[in-house]
Amino acid sequence: MSNTPKIAVIGGGSWATALVKILCNNLPMVHWYMRNEAAVEHIKKYRHNPNYLQSVEFDLGKIDVSTDLNTIVKHAEIIIVATPSAFLNDLLTTLPENALSDKIIFSAVKGIIPEYNAIPARYFHKTFGTPYDNIGIICGPCHAEEVALERLSYLTIACQDEDISEQMASLLSCRYIKTTVSDDLFGTELSAVLKNVYSIASGICAGLGYGDNFQSVLISNAIQEIENFIDEVSPIHRDVKSSAYLGDLLVTAYSKFSRNRTFGFMIGKGYSVKTAQLEMDMIAEGYYATKSVYEINKKFEVEMPIVEAVYNILYEKISPVVEMKILTEKLS
Numbered sequence: 617m618s619n620t621p622k623i624a625v626i627g628g629g630s631w632a633t634a635l636v637k638i639l640c641n642n643l644p645m646v647h648w649y650m651r652n653e654a655a656v657e658h659i660k661k662y663r664h665n666p667n668y669l670q671s672v673e674f675d676l677g678k679i680d681v682s683t684d685l686n687t688i689v690k691h692a693e694i695i696i697v698a699t700p701s702a703f704l705n706d707l708l709t710t711l712p713e714n715a716l717s718d719k720i721i722f723s724a725v726k727g728i729i730p731e732y733n734a735i736p737a738r739y740f741h742k743t744f745g746t747p748y749d750n751i752g753i754i755c756g757p758c759h760a761e762e763v764a765l766e767r768l769s770y771l772t773i774a775c776q777d778e779d780i781s782e783q784m785a786s787l788l789s790c791r792y793i794k795t796t797v798s799d800d801l802f803g804t805e806l807s808a809v810l811k812n813v814y815s816i817a818s819g820i821c822a823g824l825g826y827g828d829n830f831q832s833v834l835i836s837n838a839i840q841e842i843e844n845f846i847d848e849v850s851p852i853h854r855d856v857k858s859s860a861y862l863g864d865l866l867v868t869a870y871s872k873f874s875r876n877r878t879f880g881f882m883i884g885k886g887y888s889v890k891t892a893q894l895e896m897d898m899i900a901e902g903y904y905a906t907k908s909v910y911e912i913n914k915k916f917e918v919e920m921p922i923v924e925a926v927y928n929i930l931y932e933k934i935s936p937v938v939e940m941k942i943l944t945e946k947l948s
Contacts, residue, residue, distance in 0.1 A: 620644065621720075623787070624688045626707075627698035628652050629899075630668040631724050634760035635696055637669075640678045641790040648681040649688040651707065656681050669764040685710060694720045694784070696754065697736065700899040701727025704736070708743075716744035720780060722752040722773075726808040727901035728908035735805045749777040752784060753801060755808045757863035759873040766792040772860035774798040774805070796859070802850040804860045807842050810923075811865040812902030813909060814838035816880035817926050818869040820936050823884020830944070835869050837947045838922055845909075845918045876902040883929060884936050906930055921946040 623643060625636050628650035639646045650656050658666040659681050663674050682688055689695060689711060699707055704725065723736035732739055737753065740746045752775030762769055771788055775781035776799055785795035798804055817838070818831060826834075842865065843856040856862060868874050879900035882892040889903070910927040913920060925943040928934040 621693040621783075621787075622647065622691060623694045623696065624649060624692035625696045625698060626685070626688070627724075628655055628665070628667070629698065629700070630760040630764075632698035633665045633669045633672055634763040635698055635724060635754070635788075636674070636679060637672050638763065638788050638790060638793055640675060642787050644678065646679050647688050647692055648679055649685050650681060650683060651685075653683050656683055669760060672764050686712075686715070689715055689719070692719065694722065696722045696724060698724040701725050701729050701736070701901060702899065702904050705729055705731050705739070705743075711744075713744065716740060716746050719746065720750045720752070721746055722754050722775075722784060723805070724754045725901075726755065726812065728809055728905050730904050730908055733908045733911055735802070735809060737801055737805055748801065749775075750780070751775070751801065752781055753805045753808065754784070754788070755804050755860055755864055757859055757867040759867065759871055761873045763793070768792055768794070770859055770863070771795045772798055772804060772864075774801050774860070776801050798860060800850075800852065800854050800860075803846045803852065803854050806846045806849060807856070807861045808864060809901075809905045810842050810845065810909060811838075811868045812876045812900070813906050813923055813926055814841075814865060815868040815874050815876035816883070816900065816902040816906065816930075817922050819874075819877035819880020819882075820884040820926070820929065821880075821940060822877070823881040824936055824940055826940070831869075833947050834922070835865065838869070839865055841918070841920045841922055845913070845916070845920060848916045848918050876900045879903065880926075889930055902926075903930060 624647040625632050626649045636646050636648050664670050721740050725736045729739045737751045740751055755772050758769040773781045773785040781797040785797050789795050839862050875898050879892055906926050925939050929936050929939050
């Protein structure tokens with residue numbers, strides 16, 4: 617990578633908006649792909665995203681925002697993908713097969729590609745031939761809404777190539793963002809996926825009226841499930857008590873900004889899945905992740921009672937009251 621690499625951000629949501637805001641602190645130009653043409657024109661005219669984090673005002677001299685995905689990708693050295701996982705494959709099918717093979721890709725997706733039951737790193741490697749050493753993840757604990765408010769936040773940058781993770785960490789560091797690096801690409805990515813499932817569980821329990829005492833037991837068991845699962849899938853030494861794992865789980869399970877917790881809360885209150893999704897008008901990654909993790913775990917057979925409970929509620933349509941009552945007998 618050059619000292620001032622050409623970076624493209626793909627996505628039009630809150631995380632893409634937050635990442636563009638952060639990168640503008642350290643780069644002379646950030647290239648930004650959005651599919652929504654009306655949103656692109658709005659940004660060019662009014663300097664803010666009309667749909668997400670509207671308080672963020674952009675310096676138009678520092679961003680090149682476009683609906684031309686192929687051109688944005690072609691001229692970028694580093695591509696940060698911040699598109700919901702459910703839509704990612706459909707979005708990228710317009711790219712040639714070799715379009716990403718020589719790029720450095722960082723995922724801020726935090727979901728599983730449902731068509732492949734694959735985390736983004738595996739998807740980019742298998743679909744576009746990007747070497748694993750050129751693939752990284754940007755994870756929390758961090759909410760885009762607090763980035764917009766410039767509240768002190770922490771990001772973990774994971775990549776198997778230490779030089780790449782260090783440079784990306786430097787590009788994302790600023791007055792209100794502190795960064796750490798990791799070489800645990802698969803563990804951090806799987807943990808980022810799983811914490812959304814447990815956040816839904818937390819929301820369901822809150823919606824049903826369970827209190828803080830039970831929530832503490834739920835999340836204590838959740839981090840154990842995360843550790844058992846990622847150790848089975850990717851058996852390397854890691855400390856799940858660190859911010860990239862436990863910290864990211866806590867902020868997602870408890871924060872008022874967590875869309876997965878909000879989604880779960882609505883399910884606990886009696887909303888159907890479809891009604892909750894329509895009411896939120898936002899993507900809860902954990903909904904799709906629940907089914908994918910459940911399917912993947914058929915191979916690894918890790919004991920994951922919380923994941924199974926959320927799956928039964930969302931996909932088997934078992935009553936949240938009944939399923940969570942059963943779960944309470946399995947936790948310790």
